[in-house]
Every structure is written in C-alpha cells, then in structure tokens.
Amino acid sequence: MSVxxxxxxxxxxxLVVAFLATSLVNYAFTKAAVRAELLNSSLxxxxxxxxxxxxxxxxxxxxxxxxxxxxxxxxxWIEDGEKDLGPITDxxxxxxxxxxxxxxxxxxxxxxxxxxxxxxxxxxxxRDPHDVWYYAFVRTGHEFDLDVDTNEAEDxxxxxxxxxxxxxxxxxxxxxxxxxxxxxxVTALLEQARAEYSREVYLVDQxxxxxxxxxxxxxxxxxxxxxxxxxxxAPAILAANDEARSFEYDWEGQHxxxxxxxxxxxKWYLIVEQSETSALVxxxxxxxxxxxxxxxxxxxIIILCTLTINHYQGRLERLAKxxxxxxxxxxxxxxxxxxxxxxxxxxxxIPFSVVILDLNKFKAINDVYGHIKGDEVLRTVAETTRxxxxxxxxxxxxxxxxxxxxxxxxxxxxxxxxxxxxxALAEIDSDVKISFSHGLAQFIEGDSLETMTHRADQxxxxxxxxxxxxxxL
Numbered sequence: 001m002s003v004x005x006x007x008x009x010x011x012x013x014x015l016v017v018a019f020l021a022t023s024l025v026n027y028a029f030t031k032a033a034v035r036a037e038l039l040n041s042s043l044x045x046x047x048x049x050x051x052x053x054x055x056x057x058x059x060x061x062x063x064x065x066x067x068x069x070x071x072x073x074x075x076x077w078i079e080d081g082e083k084d085l086g087p088i089t090d091x092x093x094x095x096x097x098x099x100x101x102x103x104x105x106x107x108x109x110x111x112x113x114x115x116x117x118x119x120x121x122x123x124x125x126x127r128d129p130h131d132v133w134y135y136a137f138v139r140t141g142h143e144f145d146l147d148v149d150t151n152e153a154e155d156x157x158x159x160x161x162x163x164x165x166x167x168x169x170x171x172x173x174x175x176x177x178x179x180x181x182x183x184x185x186v187t188a189l190l191e192q193a194r195a196e197y198s199r200e201v202y203l204v205d206q207x208x209x210x211x212x213x214x215x216x217x218x219x220x221x222x223x224x225x226x227x228x229x230x231x232x233x234a235p236a237i238l239a240a241n242d243e244a245r246s247f248e249y250d251w252e253g254q255h256x257x258x259x260x261x262x263x264x265x266x267k268w269y270l271i272v273e274q275s276e277t278s279a280l281v282x283x284x285x286x287x288x289x290x291x292x293x294x295x296x297x298x299x300x301i302i303i304l305c306t307l308t309i310n311h312y313q314g315r316l317e318r319l320a321k322x323x324x325x326x327x328x329x330x331x332x333x334x335x336x337x338x339x340x341x342x343x344x345x346x347x348x349x350i351p352f353s354v355v356i357l358d359l360n361k362f363k364a365i366n367d368v369y370g371h372i373k374g375d376e377v378l379r380t381v382a383e384t385t386r387x388x389x390x391x392x393x394x395x396x397x398x399x400x401x402x403x404x405x406x407x408x409x410x411x412x413x414x415x416x417x418x419x420x421x422x423x424a425l426a427e428i429d430s431d432v433k434i435s436f437s438h439g440l441a442q443f444i445e446g447d448s449l450e451t452m453t454h455r456a457d458q459x460x461x462x463x464x465x466x467x468x469x470x471x472x473l
Contacts, residue, residue, distance in 0.1 A: 418438050
C-alpha cells in the first residue's frame with residue numbers, strides 16, 4: 001500500500017468514525033428520551049383522553065339500559081302477558097329518539113319474542129347464530145354486559161349492544177333489555193387518534209377478544225392472547241385492573257410500546273399502541289441527514305486532499321518519467337511502455353516496433369549556433385514528432401540527439417510513420433535545416449528493449465553507410 005493510499009485511508013477513517021460516533025450518540029440519547037416520553041406521558045395521556053370520550057359515550061347507554069331493566073312499566077307489561085304490541089313499541093321508539101340510539105330492544109324470556117322500536121323482529125332460538133349472545137348472557141348470571149355484533153334490525157350494521165337482565169321481584173328472569181349504539185361513534189375516536197398520533201387504539205374484553213377497533217375485520221375475531229407479539233404480554237394486560245400500565249413487545253422486527261387502562265363500567269381494556277420504530281422516524285431522519293451531511297463533508301475533504309495529493313504526485317511522476325528539456329518520455333517511461341507492449345505481443349499477438357531517430361549534423365549546429373540553439377532544435381523536433389505520431393505511440397529521448405519511437409504495428413507501419421515525421425520536420429520554418437537518420441526493428445519473441453534498439457541501431461548505421469557511399473559517388 002502506497003503512502004498516499006495510507007494517508008487518505010487514515011484521514012477517511014478518522015472523519016467517518018468521528019461523524020458516525022457523534023451521530024449515533026445523539027441518536028441514542030434522542031431514542032431514550034422519546035421512549036421515556038411515550039411510556040410515561042404521551043401514550044397514557046392519549047389513553048386517558050380516549051377513555052374519557054369512550055366513557056362519556058358509553059355511560060349514557062348503560063344508564064338507560066339500567067333504567068329499562070328496572071322500569072315498572074316494562075315489568076308490568078311483561079307480567080300482563082305481553083298482549084298489546086303498541087305500548088312496548090312506543091316505549092322503545094321514544095327511548096331511541098330521545099337518546100339518539102341506533103336501536104332499543106327487549107327480548108322476552110317468556111315468549112322468546114325480540115321486540116324493537118319497529119315491533120317484533122323475530123323469535124330468538126338457541127340454534128340461530130345471531131341469538132347466541134342471548135343464551136350466553138343468560139347463563140353467565142351477570143347483571144349486564146356489552147356485546148359487539150351485527151344488528152339485524154339495522155341491516156346488519158355493526159353495533160355495540162348494552163344488555164341488561166330484567167327480573168321480577170323474586171329474581172326470576174323476565175328477559176333482557178338494552179340499547180344498541182352505532183360503533184362508528186367510537187371507532188371515529190380511534191381513527192382520529194391514529195391519524196393525529198400514528199397510534200393504534202382499541203378495546204378488548206376480559207378474554208382478550210377485540211370489541212372495538214378501527215379495522216372492523218378484527219372485531220370479535222382477534223384475540224390478543226393468540227395473535228402476534230402481544231400475546232406474550234396479554235396475560236399481564238388482562239390482569240391489570242387499576243390505573244394505566246405500560247407494556248412492551250416485539251413483532252416482525254419492530255418494537256411496540258403499550259399503555260393499557262381498564263374501564264370497569266364496561267369491563268373492557270383500552271389499549272393504546274404505538275410502534276417505537278415509527279415514533280423514532282423523525283429521530284432516524286435526523287440521524288440520516290446528519291450522517292449524509294457528515295459523509296458528504298468527509299467525501300469533499302477527501303476529494304480535495306486527493307486532488308491536491310494527485311496534483312503534486314502527478315507532477316512528480318511526470319518529472320520522473322519525462323525528459324526535462326524536450327518533454328519527451330525518458331528511459332524509465334520507455335522501459336514501462338516496452339514491458340506492456342511485450343506482454344500484449346506475447347499474449348494477444350499484437351506486433352510492435354521501435355524507430356531510432358538520429359539528428360544529422362547536430363554537433364555542427366551546436367558548434368555554429370550554440371547550445372541554446374541546439375536545445376531549441378531538440379525541443380522543436382520532439383514537439384513536432386509528438387504531434388505527428390499516433391496517441392498510442394510513445395516518443396522517448398534516447399540520449400543526446402537521439403530519439404526512440406515505440407509504436408504498434410510492424411515494419412510497414414514504422415516506415416509510414418517515418419515518412420510522416422520526415423515530412424513534418426521538413427515543413428518547419430527554421431534557419432537551421434533539420435534532418436535525421438533512422439533505424440527500424442520489429443519485436444521478436446524473447447526480445448528485450450536493448451536487443452530491439454541494437455537491431456534498430458545497426459539498421460540505422462547501415463543506412464548511414466549507404467548514404468555516405470552515395471555521396472562519394
């Protein structure tokens with residue numbers, strides 16, 4: 001691992017760990033505060049408010065049902081043989097209209113008639129599923145109870161029935177009287193609590209059976225003693241008969257907090273439930289925002305550091321691989337390029353060649369015009385040649401007035417390149433005539449840079465010898 005990589009890695013770790021640690025500590029404190037506020041204040045307060053509303057809504061039907069069960073008129077009418085339907089119908093209708101109930105009723109233990117504000121609804125029977133409530137209530141011996149069921153008198157509307165036992169002076173059962181309250185009045189309160197506070201509020205009886213819930217599919221079907229993670233704390237919930245108590249449970253990856261309050265008048269439990277996960281959405285969003293900002297800041301700092309390091313490292317690498325006078329590659333860069341080309345030639349069969357350029361009469365240029373002019377000529381040759389060769393080719397200064405071109409392709413491509421370079425140098429507007437001798441060599445398996453340049457040198461010397469002989473002739 002390079003020094004640069006180590007430095008950037010260490011800097012990244014320090015910044016990221018610092019931001020994450022700070023963010024997580026803040027989140028932990030926020031989570032603890034939110035949890036304590038929910039358990040000790042918010043959930044119990046919601047339960048208290050709902051309790052007051054439900055208690056207020058249900059107390060009147062209970063009192064009216066109590067009054068019905070002790071009403072002298074009702075008892076006299078029953079003992080008189082239930083002969084005239086008009087008085088009982090008027091009686092039930094007046095109660096319904098006065099208190100705005102969904103229904104009022106009386107079920108006779110003598111005739112099995114089900115009376116309601118519209119007359120006789122039916123005769124109850126033990127085999128009718130809709131009448132199970134009546135026989136179950138009679139068997140309990142309780143003075144009254146609440147039952148949630150469909151209302152046959154109101155087209156099956158879901159109704160909270162308040163059932164009250166009617167007895168004569170000797171305690172003999174005369175029937176069951178009561179009223180039916182539209183469950184929508186109560187579920188509206190529960191729906192409001194969910195909409196405003198994202199809390200599930202519902203009521204269960206002493207067996208843990210849901211009696212009132214915003215989700216009607218759960219009413220009279222969902223037992224907290226059997227369903228989900230709440231079943232683990234259900235026995236403790238149903239044992240509570242005092243002020244609000246708090247419970248917790250886990251289900252499907254979420255942690256739930258509960259506040260439970262017993263309503264003795266209804267013999268129901270009011271449960272206020274909220275997912276701690278949803279309650280912490282704001283805290284988690286703040287955590288995410290903090291982490292994202294921290295990471296972005298860290299990334300920005302790392303990028304700036306990396307750009308700065310790369311800038312100076314690039315300059316150093318360019319200096320290490322570039323001839324300072326001409327800007328052409330130096331021997332180190334040429335060695336690396338040769339190794340890469342040799343690998344591709346051996347693995348993929350891609351040919352490559354080298355060309356050696358030797359400036360003609362360069363010593364004379366230095367002697368006549370001076371070394372400054374000579375250096376200018378070298379820079380001009382290097383710049384012109386770089387513009388002429390392909391981007392995939394490499395121009396390197398071999399030493400003195402010699403250059404080496406490493407190019408993809410065989411001898412034909414090398415000859416074509418030499419021709420282009422020669423034409424480009426001939427077009428230079430200079431008071432010094434620039435020309436060069438050259439030698440070519442194509443890579444042969446097993447070649448090194450030295451063996452290739454040696455063959456190119458030999459070819460260049462042979463070219464120079466022929467040129468000298470031609471001049472002598």
